[in-house]
Amino acid sequence: MNMIVCCKQIPDPEAPPASFKIDSSTHNVIPPPGFPPVISPFDLNAVEAALRIKNKSGGTVIILSLGNKLLPEIIKKPLSMGADELVLLEDEAFEGGDSWSTAHALAKAIKTIGAYDIIFCGRQAADWDAGQVGSGIAELLEIPSITLAKEVDIVDGKAQVGRVLDDWYEVVETTLPALITVSNELGEPRYPTMKGIMEATKKQPTRWKPADIGLEAIKAGASGRCTRVLKLFQPIREAHCEIVSGESPDEVGANLATRLREEKVFKF
Amino acid sequence: MDTYRGVTVFGETSEGKLSSITTDLLGGGRTLADRLREELSCLLFGHEVSGVAEEAIAYGADTVYVVEDAQLKDYQTDTYTPAAAELVQEIQPRILLFGQNDIGRDLAPRLAFRLGTGLSTDCIELDIDTETTLLQQTRPVCGGNALATVVCQTLPQMATVRRKAMSSLERDDTRKGKVVTFSVTIDPDKVRTRIINRVTEEAPGIRLEDAAVIVSGGRGIGSREGFQRLEELAKLLKGAVGATRLPCESGWVPTAVQIGLTGKVVTPELYFAIAISGASQHLAGCLSAKTIVAINRDPDANIFNVAHFGAVGDWQQILPSFIEKVREFKDK
Numbered sequence: 002m003n004m005i006v007c008c009k010q011i012p013d014p015e016a017p018p019a020s021f022k023i024d025s026s027t028h029n030v031i032p033p034p035g036f037p038p039v040i041s042p043f044d045l046n047a048v049e050a051a052l053r054i055k056n057k058s059g060g061t062v063i064i065l066s067l068g069n070k071l072l073p074e075i076i077k078k079p080l081s082m083g084a085d086e087l088v089l090l091e092d093e094a095f096e097g098g099d100s101w102s103t104a105h106a107l108a109k110a111i112k113t114i115g116a117y118d119i120i121f122c123g124r125q126a127a128d129w130d131a132g133q134v135g136s137g138i139a140e141l142l143e144i145p146s147i148t149l150a151k152e153v154d155i156v157d158g159k160a161q162v163g164r165v166l167d168d169w170y171e172v173v174e175t176t177l178p179a180l181i182t183v184s185n186e187l188g189e190p191r192y193p194t195m196k197g198i199m200e201a202t203k204k205q206p207t208r209w210k211p212a213d214i215g216l217e218a219i220k221a222g223a224s225g226r227c228t229r230v231l232k233l234f235q236p237i238r239e240a241h242c243e244i245v246s247g248e249s250p251d252e253v254g255a256n257l258a259t260r261l262r263e264e265k266v267f268k269f
Numbered sequence: 270m271d272t273y274r275g276v277t278v279f280g281e282t283s284e285g286k287l288s289s290i291t292t293d294l295l296g297g298g299r300t301l302a303d304r305l306r307e308e309l310s311c312l313l314f315g316h317e318v319s320g321v322a323e324e325a326i327a328y329g330a331d332t333v334y335v336v337e338d339a340q341l342k343d344y345q346t347d348t349y350t351p352a353a354a355e356l357v358q359e360i361q362p363r364i365l366l367f368g369q370n371d372i373g374r375d376l377a378p379r380l381a382f383r384l385g386t387g388l389s390t391d392c393i394e395l396d397i398d399t400e401t402t403l404l405q406q407t408r409p410v411c412g413g414n415a416l417a418t419v420v421c422q423t424l425p426q427m428a429t430v431r432r433k434a435m436s437s438l439e440r441d442d443t444r445k446g447k448v449v450t451f452s453v454t455i456d457p458d459k460v461r462t463r464i465i466n467r468v469t470e471e472a473p474g475i476r477l478e479d480a481a482v483i484v485s486g487g488r489g490i491g492s493r494e495g496f497q498r499l500e501e502l503a504k505l506l507k508g509a510v511g512a513t514r515l516p517c518e519s520g521w522v523p524t525a526v527q528i529g530l531t532g533k534v535v536t537p538e539l540y541f542a543i544a545i546s547g548a549s550q551h552l553a554g555c556l557s558a559k560t561i562v563a564i565n566r567d568p569d570a571n572i573f574n575v576a577h578f579g580a581v582g583d584w585q586q587i588l589p590s591f592i593e594k595v596r597e598f599k600d601k
Contacts, residue, residue, distance in 0.1 A: 014412055018549050018571050021414040030411060100378070101387055127550075129410050129417075130530065131390050133378035136346075140382035145461040146346055148375045161465060165524070166371040167533060171467040173345070179461070185514065185531065186524055227387035231405065231418045242563070242576045250582050254590030257562070257580045262598050264578075266539050266560050267506065268481065269599045 002060030002155065004051040005114060006121040007107055007138070008044040008079055010071050011128040013037065021235070028233040030128065038075055043123025045190035047183040048079045050153050051121050052191065058155055061085045063114060067106055069096045073206075080201035081193030087206040088114065094211050097223030100129075104137030106221055109214040111142060119160060120180040124149055132182075139180035147173050151186035273424040275308040276301050277362035279353070280325055280333075281372060282313065287321050290368035290432060292328045297395065297435025298366055299329040301404070304397045310334060310360065314352055316342035319450070326446035329438050333448045334360065340455050343467065344372050346379055347460040352453040354383045359451070362425050364404050366395075369429040369534075377429045387421035393434045404428065412530055413553035432478065433536045433557065475509040477526060482508025483537045485528055485555070486516060489544025489566070489584065493521045498585075499543060502592050505599060511535065513551045529554040543584050547572030564588070 013036040020033035032038065051062045064079045067090040080087055090110055098106070111120060120139075125132035132148075139146030152163040161174050165184045193201070211221045219225065245260050247253035261267060276298045281288040295311060302309035311330040313322060315337065322333040334356060340348050353376065357365060367373035369391045381388035389406035393416075396405045404426040407418045421427065477483060484503040490496055496510060503510045511528040512521070528535055530553040540558035545551060547563075547570055555561070556575060563576035564584045573579050580587050 014550065018414055021411065023415050030415070104382065124531070127412065130412065132374060133381070133388060133390060136375070136378035137382045140379050146379060147462065168371055169467055169469045172465045174463045174465050176461045185518070227423055228389065228419045228421050231420060233415055233417045235415050238575055242573045242579045244579045244581060250586030251590040253580050253582055254587040255594045257578065257587070258591050258594035258598065261562065261578060267595065267598060268538070
């Protein structure tokens with residue numbers, strides 16, 4: 002199996018909400034001080050999905066990342082988990098894109114890589130939470146897309162994918178090549194091993210600019226957007242929480258119930 | 270570009286009726302269509318769905334497009350994308366709305382790329398810019414830490430809308446509209462996927478989306494047994510049990526009860542957040558609750574920034590007397 006996994010570097014979504022700040026003039030998130038960026042957690046679930054197949058049936062895993070000012074120690078993490086190669090689309094021209102321009106660039110890069118059986122993406126990037134790029138790449142490459150995977154099995158040259166849905170659970174079979182987006186229900190991504198980290202340090206990523214993948218600069222990043230951000234703002238929350246107290250935990254519990262009853266929140 | 274007119278809702282049915290997400294979208298779509306002074310239409314795809322067309326009119330649609338095809342009985346990306354693309358190219362709506370749910374999450378992005386247009390997913394507010402008549406789409410980003418208002422520069426302007434972000438009109442069976450049947454071509458050779466198995470995964474008890482009271486637990490509940498205590502409170506209040514991501518991943522509760530950005534988005538009257546720190550990813554799923562009550566041992570936990578009532582301490586020590594008191598009130 003030749004597999005490609007798309008991974009995005011994002012501000013740490015686990016940073017405490019109080020440290021979250023935005024620059025409303027540039028519509029950008031200001032990286033929280035003291036919290037280095039991470040690979041979007043769902044993308045690491047996608048790496049895990051690919052590595053499980055590699056372990057079971059063999060194959061290669063190429064990581065594809067797009068951005069600018071990518072940090073080697075962050076973006077190489079999938080290599081230290083066991084992926085084979087890293088391709089970076091790294092250029093100023095890739096900055097400020099939306100799902101549309103990002104999917105176009107990734108699809109071009111995947112065509113440039115050439116051989117693939119499965120492309121994995123996270124179900125959505127944990128910064129903009131759009132969840133469009135995976136389906137977009139599949140459409141541009143004219144291959145099937147299966148979203149929200151929680152398990153992936155290869156059976157007789159086809160992929161069988163268990164999906165996570167609100168109202169039902171299903172297993173869908175697809176011919177290959179195909180694109181699969183992975184949800185956190187697939188399970189925790191493995192930790193990098195010492196050996197993996199050593200090997201990752203030695204590996205040199207392949208770096209491509211827009212011209213290397215046949216992408217006109219005007220279609221990359223901010224210039225290639227289909228949507229325009231009018232404003233980015235933080236919701237104002239009226240933070241007034243009435244803390245109910247008491248002499249003992251027992252009393253706190255009883256007082257809380259009494260207070261809620263006074264406010265008529267119980268409808269028996 | 271100039272031929273694009275009207276607002277179109279991708280309709281869904283469940284058990285022979287229009288789904289609540291669709292009646293809500295028709296309610297919100299009606300407002301947008303009226304602002305534009307254009308038509309509101311509803312698409313119905315599937316097998317034996319024409320019976321609900323009149324229902325869509327009663328909830329606000331001017332025209333209902335019905336596509337009945339045995340290949341559309343069960344949702345699949347490879348059958349619904351060409352069907353929807355063909356019909357949308359025929360109707361050419363200015364705005365095309367989906368629910369942010371199982372089908373919308375999967376179909377809308379694929380369809381947007383096929384149609385060559387932009388999409389905003391998981392919108393919580395839609396409005397028409399009075400000057401440009403463009404659709405202003407507001408959606409939470411960064412796990413709900415921020416909101417972005419976006420416009421799409423191509424047509425149709427596509428959006429998926431979060432559950433309960435719009436509300437349905439009163440059903441009015443005297444409303445008039447027209448029903449148009451449409452047939453599509455789905456080339457079976459281009460259907461590369463096959464459903465092997467589909468099972469409805471019902472969590473026992475009341476559906477979270479419909480529950481008026483939800484008792485949710487986080488990491489601090491610690492075990493399956495811990496959740497049984499929450500279950501006790503939920504039963505007392507005729508509510509349902511929910512959870513953050515970790516309890517679901519740890520197998521303490523079924524994954525179907527996960528509340529949050531990547532789980533269910535709920536809007537109960539009363540929401541208990543017990544031993545929940547208040548990560549944005551979880552809050553995105555419950556912030557619209559009318560009253561939020563938090564119990565947490567950490568007085569600085571983020572949950573107290575959004576809760577209306579709180580108690581600081583170990584939930585295991587606070588909950589028993591709380592439940593006892595609630596039972597007392599109930600029995601009176």
